[in-house]
Structures are given as C-alpha cells and as structure tokens.
Amino acid sequence: MANSDVGKLRRGPWLGEEDDILTTIVGALGEKHWDALAKESGLRRSGKSCRLRWMNYLRPNLKHGEITHEEEHIILDLHKQWGNKWSKIAKRLPGRTDNEIKNYWRSHLKKRAEAHQECFQDADKSSHQEFSTPRCEKSHDYIIGESSSMNQKDGILFGASSSTETLEPSNMNAFGNCSPYENRISDWLSSCCWLVEGLKHEEDCMGTYPGFCQLGSSSEEEKTHGVWDLWNPV
C-alpha cells in the first residue's frame, strides 16, 4: 500500500454506520478478499481492519455476553494444553473470538493460573515429604473463581462423582483437590475430555486415548453440570 494512502485511512473505533456498510458488503461479497472488499465498500479502512471488525464483532452467531464458568474452565484447560494458541482455543468455543479469549485470559485468568501453578509447585514439594492433601485456596480460586457466586457443587464441571460430596469443601475443587496426585489425575481426565471433543472436529488425536470414551457415557446428573452441556446439548 502506498504511503499516501495510509493517511487517508480511518483508524480508531468503528461507527455504527461503518458497521452497517461492512455488514452489507460482506453479505454481498463474502468473507474474503478483504482489501478489495474494503475498497469496494467505500469505507476508509484497511482490509485488515475490516476483517478484524467483522471477525471480532459483526460476524453472525458471536456471543457478546459474559464468559460462562464452563467456558472459563475450557479456556484454562486448553491454555494449559496449548499455551497461547488463542485461535485454536477459540475454535473450541463457538461464538467466542480469539481476541475475546485472549483478553479474558489476560484480565481474568492469568493471575489465577499463575497462582495455581505456584500452588502446584508448593504441593509438589510437600508431596516429596509426605503424601498429604494440602489446603490450597489459590488453586481453588483458579478453578472456581475468586468472585464467583457459584456454589461449590456448581463449581464441579465434570468428575462430580458421589464421593466428592463427602469431601470437605476447603480441600476440594473441581479438580479442587490440591493433592498433587489428585490434581494430575484431574488434569489428565480434563485433557481426555477435551480429546473427546477434539474427535468431533479433528482427526489429529484419533486413537490417542483409548480409555476416554467411557467418559461419554457419564450419567445424566453429571451432564447437567459443566461442559457436557456443550458437547451434548439436551
């Protein structure tokens, strides 16, 4: 792009009128050739800017509400697996954008995840001394949410077996047990659950975890809490 054109391009927040124009032109021309589309529209925006606005805000079926606890858990889980692969994570959260997830991570989850990691390391150290179940408020926050109004039971996303009901809340998380072994089992289960989801969309993990299919036959009660709802809408 010529430098003389740069000065002519608008920047900053989009106006409603611009949104309308972009929506119309994308409807007519499709989601491609953004530079041409930008020129065609008459908007003084770059193709990149148009694409971003469309992808992050105007695209149909986008959710604009708050991130739910289930989604939050998914983000935490997938970030643990994949790191900052926001677009990849976003593909597992229909209606959410990579930008939204990235922002949510940075503003809501990063500190909690770091605190959890810190706790995990502490717990790891103590596990070398004795196999105890340390209390871990940090980890609990990481899973349940610092300001969550959700009760303990609702915090259980999956893995809600009858045995968990007998645990002391202070020692429990949905994965809230801070025993390193229990944490790892929970982490593994969590990973497996995502592989189940992955198999619906991708071929890359086919056959990797032969044991997980059983999770798909969890009880109706379990399905009513957490991410099962996302997989198996009732």
Place this chain on the structure above:
DNA sequence: AATAGAGCCAACCGCCACTAA
C-alpha cells in the same frame, strides 16, 4: 468531588505462512 490507579476491551501492529503469478 476530584484524582490516581487498575482493569477491561476494541483495535492496531508486526510477523509468518500460504498462494498465485
């Protein structure tokens, strides 16, 4: 009521990968 600081989020920037010429 005023102000500073923190938090949040939309938008931008730069880089990389892919594709067509």
Place this chain on the structure above:
DNA sequence: GTTAGTGGCGGTTGGCTCTAT
C-alpha cells in the same frame, strides 16, 4: 525458485470505565 499480495495469528497499545482514596 522467487516475489508480491493476502489472510491469519499473537502481542501490544490506547482509551474508556470503574474503584479506591
């Protein structure tokens, strides 16, 4: 094989809002 154009991605920024003092 090379190059230019394009789209996608992750990191960063800037401005607005909220909250504490």
